[in-house]
Amino acid sequence: MKKILSLLLVFAVVAMVLVGCEKSEDTSVLKIGATPEPHAEMLKLVVDDLATQGITLEVIEFTDYVTPNEALESGQILANFFQHLPYMDSFNAEKGYHLVNAGGIHIEPMALYSKKIKSMEELNNATIAIPNDPTNEGRALLLLESAGLIKLNPAAGITATPIDIVDNPLNIKFTELEAATLPRVLADVDAAVINGNYAIPAGLIAKVDGLYVEGADSPYVNIISVKDGNQSDPRIVALVKALQSKEITDFIATRYPNGEVVQAF
Secondary structure, three states: OHHHHHHHHHHHHHHHHHHHHHHHOOOOEEEEEEOHHHHHHHHHHOHHHHHOOOOEEEEEEOOOOOHHHHHHHHOOOOEEEEEEHHHHHHHHHHHOOOEEEEEEEEEOOOEEEOOOOOOHHHHOOOEEEEEOOHHHHHHHHHHHHHOOOOEEOHHHHHHOOHHHEEEOOOOOEEEEEOHHHHHHHHHHOOEEEEOHHHHOOOOOOHHHHEEEEOOOOOOOEEEEEEEOOOOOOHHHHHHHHHHOOHHHHHHHHHHOOOOOOEEOO
């Protein structure tokens, strides 16, 4: 009998602890993962705006394209802000994740950069570094195709890889590397196709330093990503509204006057 009473007492204490944990959970906190620039910079601008609505925005910075999606799917964060829709869709398909778009914010035009050559005509027999993740690699190759440097198999689409090149008149060689490393290796290759959120912190300005720049009609809009089911969470709705505001419009116009970042709302 004493053992039974002891067990009941233990169960009661555990239940009280669990209830206490549920009550202590702060549902006003919004943890969001982001790459440093421009994403985290934009988020810092709306911290006070969200605070007036009772929402505490906690920005967790990541420097890669994989970890923030893993953290989102596992529930460690409520949202992330670093990727475009094609990348998220390919990640879902590959990993079986359940991430969705809660709102589009901006475009970061991808560009071809070089520290060794000044014009496209000098790319004969060049080595060009490109991102090695499926979506951004395809995006980089499509950029080079639009520049007239290569021709891709039309069936490859946005997931093209170098094996999908059907015409390479300049005999360009490709080095596939993690996107975050491309600014660091730029001096070691003839050219590199670099994503905007890695080019900007490296001091590269697309319309100034780029040999060729992605057009403003790009479908690669950077989005607020959430796990499916959280799209209507009041914190997410408030966040998207805050980012699709005149304050962000003015920030983009002032901070990136050369088109490194383009508003998409």
